[in-house]
Amino acid sequence: MDPWEATLLVIATIGAVAAAIGGWSQDRRSSAAQLAALERKLDLVMDHLGIAAPVEPEVLRHLESGRTIEAVRAYRKQTGTSLVEAKQAVDRIADQLHLER
Template identity: 40%
Template sequence: MEWISLLVLLAVLVQLMVSGSGRRAAADRQARQLAAVERKLNLIMDHLGIREPEPGAPARVLEELMAGRKLQAIKVYRDATQVGLKDAKDAVELLARRYGLE
């Protein structure tokens, strides 16, 4: 009787190990697929000259810069970040240079 319970326990442990490694393999496969998609997207963006917005810069600041409204972009930046006029001006000018919007 002890052998039967040991065999059942062993079978359960083997099943748990197999199912755990299957999930891990699926997660690894998904991570590789995601990395491949990100690489392709980066190539497409580079080809089209599209740049990702700066994490610290509100999207509206870039919109104002692209529309040629630098003063409005500075105001939006100040409102969003609560920085002074000089810091906002410097940050907006840096963004304009980075994105070729001068």
């Protein structure tokens, strides 16, 4: 095999592997975005129906101790939401429990 042919074969193989990884990564991101959108919609439906999502006891413990930042961290760990969504959720929980923030 000519060295140029070997070089082209290696480059083609690397390109094919990179394309496959890129496609898999794109599918994964798309699935994550769809799941996040579905979770947001479910949260809205639950809020509309007045159904409270179960709250991790650690979140409640932090709120009762006045540690809002730790409660937000615990909520994010539990749910995987963004910082803004977690802060809003923790604020709603505190309001429902009539706790000072």
